[in-house]
Amino acid sequence: MSKYTIGIDLGGTTMTAGLVDENYKIIGKTTWATRLPRPAEDLEKALADLCRTVAKENKVDFTDVKYVGIGTPGSVNFTTGFVGFNTNFGYYDWNLGPDLEAMLGCKVYVENDANAAAYGEYIAGGAKGYKDAVVITLGTGIGSGIILGGKILRGFNFAAGEMGHNVIVKDGIQCTCGRKGCWERYASASALTRETKVAMQAHKETIMWKMTPDLDHVNAKLSFDAAAKGDAVAKSVVDSWIEYVGVGIANVINTFEPEIICIGGGVSNQGETLLAPVRAYAENETKNITTGRFPKIVACTLHNDAGVIGAAALENSI
Numbered sequence: 001m002s003k004y005t006i007g008i009d010l011g012g013t014t015m016t017a018g019l020v021d022e023n024y025k026i027i028g029k030t031t032w033a034t035r036l037p038r039p040a041e042d043l044e045k046a047l048a049d050l051c052r053t054v055a056k057e058n059k060v061d062f063t064d065v066k067y068v069g070i071g072t073p074g075s076v077n078f079t080t081g082f083v084g085f086n087t088n089f090g091y092y093d094w095n096l097g098p099d100l101e102a103m104l105g106c107k108v109y110v111e112n113d114a115n116a117a118a119y120g121e122y123i124a125g126g127a128k129g130y131k132d133a134v135v136i137t138l139g140t141g142i143g144s145g146i147i148l149g150g151k152i153l154r155g156f157n158f159a160a161g162e163m164g165h166n167v168i169v170k171d172g173i174q175c176t177c178g179r180k181g182c183w184e185r186y187a188s189a190s191a192l193t194r195e196t197k198v199a200m201q202a203h204k205e206t207i208m209w210k211m212t213p214d215l216d217h218v219n220a221k222l223s224f225d226a227a228a229k230g231d232a233v234a235k236s237v238v239d240s241w242i243e244y245v246g247v248g249i250a251n252v253i254n255t256f257e258p259e260i261i262c263i264g265g266g267v268s269n270q271g272e273t274l275l276a277p278v279r280a281y282a283e284n285e286t287k288n289i290t291t292g293r294f295p296k297i298v299a300c301t302l303h304n305d306a307g308v309i310g311a312a313a314l315e316n317s318i
């Protein structure tokens with residue numbers, strides 16, 4: 001039995017393949033530019049080459065690779081390996097899994113990238129060793145992956161687990177999904193950046209103006225950095241944003257009661273500065289439902305490797 005698998009994190013800018021061993025350790029990685037736009041068939045050939053290359057570079061015969069897993073943006077039918085719609089790439093009805101299987105001569109699993117990364121955290125990262133876990137990624141939007149009893153919760157049409165699009169403010173801020181007031185409009189990293197800019201424009205006295213050249217350079221880290229220096233305006237922005245994060249985390253707890261919730265995205269580098277108040281808020285909100293035994297709330301640990309490792313372990317997620 002082969003002990004290697006290959007996991008691919010396919011993004012709009014780069015695609016990374018990792019050769020992964022049976023302990024979910026990355027033996028070696030290769031990253032190429034995705035070079036979009038390009039025809040789907042051309043990209044499939046590049047993906048096949050990338051797989052063979054990462055095996056060769058790490059002195060593993062490709063016939064010793066048990067299977068290939070791919071995490072891709074878009075709506076993915078895990079059963080057929082069919083990518084229904086992918087805005088980033090401009091493909092409709094992309095037969096990725098079967099096409100790549102024909103090119104490589106091995107089994108290919110295809111999964112949504114957020115689910116693949118969440119599964120990586122589950123199998124080898126912050127949620128390793130737990131049975132039920134939810135992974136929340138605070139980025140441009142809010143990604144979420146729900147793993148119950150070792151299996152990814154996919155839904156009958158593979159669109160389950162979109163915690164970011166649960167409405168927390170009726171008739172609130174317009175979301176890209178068509179609804180108004182979704183959690184990700186209030187608690188994503190981009191929401192924090194947006195609120196930081198609003199607060200700066202209202203408060204010329206905040207030191208945030210001295211910490212950034214202009215509003216275009218404001219990011220999700222600025223308010224945390226300024227709050228750490230004692231800036232009251234920044235602290236108020238951070239505190240308010242953290243409560244919105246806490247609202248959604250409390251919803252996760254009341255819905256799934258997972259043993260552990262992993263929070264990822266660049267802003268999770270804030271560590272306990274973020275986690276401690278989120279934990280306090282969510283615990284207070286859910287104490288009468290959970291009867292006082294709360295899930296662990298921790299930061300993700302695999303960062304950019306989560307997608308590769310999760311993809312390389314997809315056969316276990318079924």
Ligand SMILES: [Zn+2]
Binds near residue numbers: 166176177179
């Ligand atoms: Zn939405």
